[in-house]
Amino acid sequence: MQILRKTELKAFKKAKRLGASGIIKILKQKGLVGRGGAAFPTGTKWEFALNTKANEKFVICNADEGEPGTFKDKFIIKYNPEALVEGILIAAYTIKARQAFIYLRGEYSYLENHLKRVVSKVLRKAKSSLKIGIIVGAGAYVCGEETAVIESIEGFRGQPYYKPPYPPTQGLYGEPTIINNVETFANVPQAILFNDWDKELRLYSLSGNLTNPGIYELPVGYSLAELIGLGKPKNKIKAVYFGCFGGCIPYSDIKLTPENVCGKNCAVGAFTIIAVDEKQSILDIAENIAKFYEHESCGKCTPCREGTKRICDIIRKIKSGKAGKDDLADLKELAENIQETSLCGLGQTATNHLLTALQYFKKEFEERIK
Amino acid sequence: MKIKIDGREIECEKNKTILDICDENSIEIPKLCLIEDLKPEARCRLCIVEMNGKLATSCSIYPNEGCNILTDSQKVIKARKINMELLMAGHIRNCAVNGESNELCRLLDKLKIERIRFEPIRKYKQDLSESVIRDDNKCINCGKCIRACGEIMEVYAIDFAGKGHNEHVSPYSGHRLHDVACIKCGQCIAACPVGAIYEREHLYEVIKALKNKKKHVVVQTAPAIRAAIGEEFNMPAGSLVTGKMVAALRRCGFDRIFDTPLGADMTIMEEASEFLERVKKNGLFPMITTCCPSWIKFMEHFEHELIPNMSTCKSPHEMLGILTKTYYAEKSGINKKDIVVVSVMPCVAKKFESTRPELKSAVDYAITTREAAKIIRYFKIDFRNLPGEDFDNPLGIATGAGVMFGASGGVMEAALRTAYEFAANKPLKKLEFNQIRGMEGIKEGSIALNGKKINYAVAHGGKNIRRLLERKDKYHFIEMMACPGGCIGGGGQPLPLTKEILQKRMNAIYEEDSRLPIRKSHENPIVRTIYKEYLEHPLSKKAEKILHTRYYKRSEF
Numbered sequence: 006m007q008i009l010r011k012t013e014l015k016a017f018k019k020a021k022r023l024g025a026s027g028i029i030k031i032l033k034q035k036g037l038v039g040r041g042g043a044a045f046p047t048g049t050k051w052e053f054a055l056n057t058k059a060n061e062k063f064v065i066c067n068a069d070e071g072e073p074g075t076f077k078d079k080f081i082i083k084y085n086p087e088a089l090v091e092g093i094l095i096a097a098y099t100i101k102a103r104q105a106f107i108y109l110r111g112e113y114s115y116l117e118n119h120l121k122r123v124v125s126k127v128l129r130k131a132k133s134s135l136k137i138g139i140i141v142g143a144g145a146y147v148c149g150e151e152t153a154v155i156e157s158i159e160g161f162r163g164q165p166y167y168k169p170p171y172p173p174t175q176g177l178y179g180e181p182t183i184i185n186n187v188e189t190f191a192n193v194p195q196a197i198l199f200n201d202w203d204k205e206l207r208l209y210s211l212s213g214n215l216t217n218p219g220i221y222e223l224p225v226g227y228s229l230a231e232l233i234g235l236g237k238p239k240n241k242i243k244a245v246y247f248g249c250f251g252g253c254i255p256y257s258d259i260k261l262t263p264e265n266v267c268g269k270n271c272a273v274g275a276f277t278i279i280a281v282d283e284k285q286s287i288l289d290i291a292e293n294i295a296k297f298y299e300h301e302s303c304g305k306c307t308p309c310r311e312g313t314k315r316i317c318d319i320i321r322k323i324k325s326g327k328a329g330k331d332d333l334a335d336l337k338e339l340a341e342n343i344q345e346t347s348l349c350g351l352g353q354t355a356t357n358h359l360l361t362a363l364q365y366f367k368k369e370f371e372e373r374i375k
Numbered sequence: 376m377k378i379k380i381d382g383r384e385i386e387c388e389k390n391k392t393i394l395d396i397c398d399e400n401s402i403e404i405p406k407l408c409l410i411e412d413l414k415p416e417a418r419c420r421l422c423i424v425e426m427n428g429k430l431a432t433s434c435s436i437y438p439n440e441g442c443n444i445l446t447d448s449q450k451v452i453k454a455r456k457i458n459m460e461l462l463m464a465g466h467i468r469n470c471a472v473n474g475e476s477n478e479l480c481r482l483l484d485k486l487k488i489e490r491i492r493f494e495p496i497r498k499y500k501q502d503l504s505e506s507v508i509r510d511d512n513k514c515i516n517c518g519k520c521i522r523a524c525g526e527i528m529e530v531y532a533i534d535f536a537g538k539g540h541n542e543h544v545s546p547y548s549g550h551r552l553h554d555v556a557c558i559k560c561g562q563c564i565a566a567c568p569v570g571a572i573y574e575r576e577h578l579y580e581v582i583k584a585l586k587n588k589k590k591h592v593v594v595q596t597a598p599a600i601r602a603a604i605g606e607e608f609n610m611p612a613g614s615l616v617t618g619k620m621v622a623a624l625r626r627c628g629f630d631r632i633f634d635t636p637l638g639a640d641m642t643i644m645e646e647a648s649e650f651l652e653r654v655k656k657n658g659l660f661p662m663i664t665t666c667c668p669s670w671i672k673f674m675e676h677f678e679h680e681l682i683p684n685m686s687t688c689k690s691p692h693e694m695l696g697i698l699t700k701t702y703y704a705e706k707s708g709i710n711k712k713d714i715v716v717v718s719v720m721p722c723v724a725k726k727f728e729s730t731r732p733e734l735k736s737a738v739d740y741a742i743t744t745r746e747a748a749k750i751i752r753y754f755k756i757d758f759r760n761l762p763g764e765d766f767d768n769p770l771g772i773a774t775g776a777g778v779m780f781g782a783s784g785g786v787m788e789a790a791l792r793t794a795y796e797f798a799a800n801k802p803l804k805k806l807e808f809n810q811i812r813g814m815e816g817i818k819e820g821s822i823a824l825n826g827k828k829i830n831y832a833v834a835h836g837g838k839n840i841r842r843l844l845e846r847k848d849k850y851h852f853i854e855m856m857a858c859p860g861g862c863i864g865g866g867g868q869p870l871p872l873t874k875e876i877l878q879k880r881m882n883a884i885y886e887e888d889s890r891l892p893i894r895k896s897h898e899n900p901i902v903r904t905i906y907k908e909y910l911e912h913p914l915s916k917k918a919e920k921i922l923h924t925r926y927y928k929r930s931e932f
């Protein structure tokens with residue numbers, strides 16, 4: 006696997022030779038984009054932070070991988086943490102940051118000691134004066150949102166705030182901050198060092214009603230049917246969820262490119278694929294995900310705080326068979342409103358699963374209606 | 376740059392939010408969570424507008440050159456309505472007390488919402504304290520109280536707890552308000568758009584006392600009331616209604632109406648003498664005023680090393696209260712057990728103050744300006760058309776100095792007038808100290824007393840108090856007021872408290888000062904009589920006993 010190739014600090018040494026602008030140029034050339042889901046060009050992000058004048062700059066590695074069905078960051082932290090730390094070193098070198106943070110998901114706290122050992126080993130080897138602090142979250146999904154990560158590190162309630170200003174110009178403690186996903190940082194040294202580095206390769210987190218789930222490194226645009234085939238399903242697959250936020254599509258053989266998936270009102274995000282077979286009810290899944298969002302909403306903005314709760318209530322009502330046609334209309338209206346008027350990415354995507362389910366599997370909802 | 380709002384081409388500046396631009400062009404946009412002068416949080420999502428086809432919160436978004444903004448498209452109206460419904464879902468329905476409307480009710484009418492699809496689910500216990508009561512069942516999580524407490528007052532007594540729909544406002548660590556470091560300033564009451572925080576009312580007790588023939592009910596009114604109570608009766612902000620206020624209270628059945636500024640004059644006599652004593656003995660500086668009970672509590676919690684610096688004077692209404700029950704009772708021959716003293720205060724902390732055990736408060740009920748207006752309405756008095764009347768004797772003559780206590784900087788100005796004349800033994804040439812007037816957060820100046828240069832400073836609002844304390848050693852005399860603007864911006868005053876309204880009230884206070892015949896506390900004939908007949912001289916043993924108090928160290932949490 007490409008992601009597991011060791012670079013042994015050679016990339017860091019090369020980066021030092023290249024200088025800040027050289028690093029950014031090479032990252033842009035190689036086409037590295039953020040792997041957290043938004044696919045923002047990494048070189049451009051770093052350039053913003055580099056060009057903002059400030060006394061202090063920070064680097065944050067977002068390891069708060071809370072998306073259900075996504076487990077690629079854990080895989081990297083377990084099997085190639087050196088690449089991750091080297092990526093952070095290069096980022097800090099680029100913008101002359103003296104302090105970096107790794108914001109580790111609360112549920113991954115068992116990896117903290119392992120990561121700490123690697124961090125101190127790599128820093129010692131690199132003879133770098135950079136400080137890398139590991140901060141373990143308290144388990145809130147919303148803390149994966151970049152501004153919420155910043156609030157959380159600063160010691161406030163993990164709640165997002167509106168953008169702009171974006172973190173590369175005004176982030177942690179109001180200073181320019183680079184904040185990238187684990188997979189992005191782990192790819193940085195390889196993109197810099199190896200000429201044969203393939204920018205199209207992604208880590209697919211495959212799970213659901215499959216007998217062979219796991220992490221698969223495959224290129225963007227891989228066929229969904231072949232991917233599901235790798236997972237060896239027992240029953241016929243009915244639908245595919247792109248994580249909780251990405252929404253769902255009826256199972257068909259499509260190429261997994263962002264454009265293809267977006268055309269179906271979904272978001273491919275961090276390449277999370279959850280397969281659902283015929284024996285599952287979409288309504289059960291909708292309730293489960295709605296419950297998840299009700300629990301994980303941070304409570305800051307009105308539509309997400311109150312709306313996710315009401316969505317959950319209406320789905321339960323439909324499930325119990327007591328709901329009428331009005332409820333279904335309310336459900337759609339409310340879901341659209343949450344999507345359009347919420348403050349952060351959590352709220353804006355919290356009802357994607359429902360809207361796509363209502364689009365493609367409306368029958369299953371209507372069957373339960375009086 | 377040029378943008379388009381509702382089809383209208385509008386020229387605007389670049390660093391302004393959509394909401395600001397709309398305000399300037401008198402396009403009304405509903406909003407609930409915005410606080411004047413603070414960075415928007417964009418919580419309530421009611422100020423939504425359509426920008427280039429997408430919905431955006433107008434309070435936080437800066438428009439781009441040439442963008443097209445719609446403030447009343449179908450999409451915008453629908454989104455606002457649903458968000459309003461969702462807000463209402465967290466708010467109990469039977470909230471309106473005596474049909475009084477609040478910001479939320481008014482918005483509900485404006486957005487024309489007939490049906491709310493979602494049933495409220497909140498079940499919280501009321502948080503009762505001596506002065507401030509919180510009811511989370513009415514709360515809509517707009518966060519304004521938290522920001523008023525944290526960012527304006529820098530007290531941080533309350534914050535959000537819980538997440539998702541369980542998010543609610545809570546004092547530190549889930550305690551109740553009276554167990555935490557809350558200074559009872561009531562700025563959260565002023566900030567709340569839904570009436571989920573309110574003062575502990577003493578209406579029932581006061582009206583009961585008024586109807587009891589055996590009781591001799593004495594009311595005193597603080598200086599800041601006369602500049603504000605008119606607003607409760609739809610008069611413009613800054614209307615000076617001293618005469619009407621006295622007339623209205625008299626018609627409510629209060630037996631005597633005394634003027635708290637007289638108590639303020641007494642405070643000045645004691646405080647100025649105390650200050651001169653310190654100057655003479657080269658005592659502990661800075662000396663800090665103690666008229667504001669919120670500031671006292673603030674000091675006891677966060678700055679208790681200042682206790683020796685504090686003046687020991689009671690607050691003006693407590694002084695007048697005790698004088699009513701001693702001096703006035705003796706003079707008029709009424710048994711002091713039959714006297715009920717009611718203070719009309721702009722303040723909710725005074726309610727707490729009157730429960731302090733060491734004070735043995737002579738004030739039976741401290742009510743706010745809003746409560747006083749309620750009592751006047753209860754007796755169905757047509758406030759606006761009342762004639763002007765005067766305060767009652769013997770405790771009814773006040774000076775301009777006493778009246779100025781209502782505005783930030785007033786205590787200092789009044790004290791300086793008296794201290795100067797005490798020390799120099801000659802009249803002050805110019806009575807106005809313009810450098811400590813106005814709405815600026817920290818004001819300072821200096822004056823020569825007997826050849827010694829005295830630096831003085833004034834701060835109002837918790838944030839400014841903290842800033843001033845960082846450099847307190849420079850000064851000899853400091854006035855602190857917890858509420859922004861001083862008592863005119865107190866937590867018990869008519870709402871809302873915007874900067875514009877505060878400025879108007881402040882002007883009214885200074886107008887009253889310049890209007891009054893006597894403008895220096897020590898020239899008040901009643902003050903002179905009281906000292907001659909009863910207290911001998913300032914800081915006498917008797918005065919120490921009834922007019923002074925002490926303070927305690929409290930926990931920072």
